[in-house]
Amino acid sequence: MDVIQALEGYAITASAQSTWLLLEIRLADGTVGFGEASYFGREVEMQSVIRQARTLLIGRPCELPLEPLTSMQNGRTGSPGNLLAHVVEQAAIDALSRRAGLAMATFLGGAVNARVSVYANLNRGIVDRKAEGFAKRAQEIASSGHYKAIKIAPFDSVPADGSDVLEGPAFINSALLRVEAVRDAIGADVRLLVDCFGKLTPAAAREFLRQAARLNLYWVEDPINWAEAPPEESRALRSLANNSGIRLAGGEALGSEPEAEALLDLEALDVVLPDLRWTGLATGKAILQSAICRGLETSLHSPAGPILDLVSLQVAATIPSFSILERQIGESPFYDRLRGEPAVFEDGQIVVDLSGGIGGGPNRSVIAQHATCFTTEYPGALE
Structure with a gap:
């Protein structure tokens, strides 16, 4: 027993x-x-x-x-x-x-992906949060050759009460300066993702998307609070983004399949990214599979430590057509050391450790x- x-x-x-x-x-x-x-x-x-x-x-x-x-x-x-x-x-x-003697991915039904595409989330690892600081750190990550996609959170000090500052041009421009600086630093071939934490008003989100259209963004994550916005506003925002080649992403706070179905029914998202801490493994997989059935792209929200990274890699390995996984970069020197073994990168992807359980970690x-x-x-x- x-x-x-x-x-x-x-x-x-x-x-x-x-x-x-x-x-x-x-x-x-x-x-x-x-x-x-x-x-x-x-x-x-x-x-x-x-x-x-x-x-x-x-x-x-x-x-x-x-x-x-x-x-x-x-x-x-x-x-x-x-x-x-x-x-x-x-x-x-x-x-x-x-x-x-099985990998967690095998235990969960089988690994269909030997490698998983990943992106670097720089948010917690940046001390200098001016445009130049974002650009310098992004350039360092891009030049390592490991990552073909980078995410930033350019809306610092955002009030959560929907106040009028979110509508102001100075507020939007400060974020755009960071995004533009990062795009110039990493070049056109690296995907650039932007996280808004769901704090923009619909009007501010529309203005940001209009002005960001020239910056070749891969996705904009949670530009608004999906639960509070009228469904027609959410769908219109997706249409505006898609017309500029930008995907809209969200779903990190999902905790159940009914919650996921309600969000997906809004038809506001192009990419769904649950967090396995909130969903659990079985429900997280079910949400990802439901998104794929609807023709959406899939990701996993993984902004914390290296054990969540290892678990998320194992789950991502079991999902056909899995798009890209988040990794927190540069916050702590303990990340790679605690992980057990450094990640093995191949062209913007990580080779999944199928040696047993979640892999080698922790140290x-x-x-x-x-x-x-x-x-x-x-x-x-x-x-």
Whole structure:
């Protein structure tokens, strides 16, 4: 019987703005599996629910779904209890597939992609957020030869209340200066993606898209809050973008198939990008497959640490026609070291590690040196 013998949580300070939270499950035979519970801004709550999970799950069979976790789930998308269930799912499937000598992708139905296209998200890794700072960092990433696509978030200090500043030309122009500087720095052959965090008004989004048409953008992500805008506004925005060769992307906050179907029914998106922390693996795959059936492109939202990166790569490997995966770049020197082995790049794609579970990671020595074990209150519990 696959009994859970231990469950530990680790916190690693990645930067001044980010803490990565990892979860480890150990089975009775010593096999371990990992998931990522990073929840920026709600780290204390996540640590608390992981401690609760420890008392609920140790000594119980590692069978999915894990019934004791249902008491911590409230059905609300994005709640720490729901995220916990999905992270335990990651760790349990990682452990079970490792023990079977299978890659997680194989365990989830089979790898149909040996390599996955990726893009570099520079947002958390940029300190100088003026146009010149964005351009310099983007040029560095492009010149490495690893990435053929780069995403930036040029709308800094955006108020979330829909205030009139979002309509102003100075506000739009400040973002356009960053985008234009990056386009000039990386050249025409590198795809350029822009994330607006859903904070623009429809009028501001239209103005930005009109002026950005000359900059050859691959996609604009969440230009507006899809849940609050009238459906006709959303569809009109997509039409405006598509007429300039720009895709509209969104879906990072999705947590269930009904939520996904409601968003897809708006017909406002060209690219759907759920986050496996919010959906879980099975639901995330179902959302991606539904998007493909509708003729849409697929991605995964993966803005956190290297364990989520490894999990997302395994899921992406199982999706036919998967488009491109997000990777957070430049925020912390621990990213590649904690990952276990550096990613192997081939022409803008990463070779999927099919050696077992999620791959080689994490690096135990990095955890022992830099992590705090918040479940048993001492570092290095992996040793």
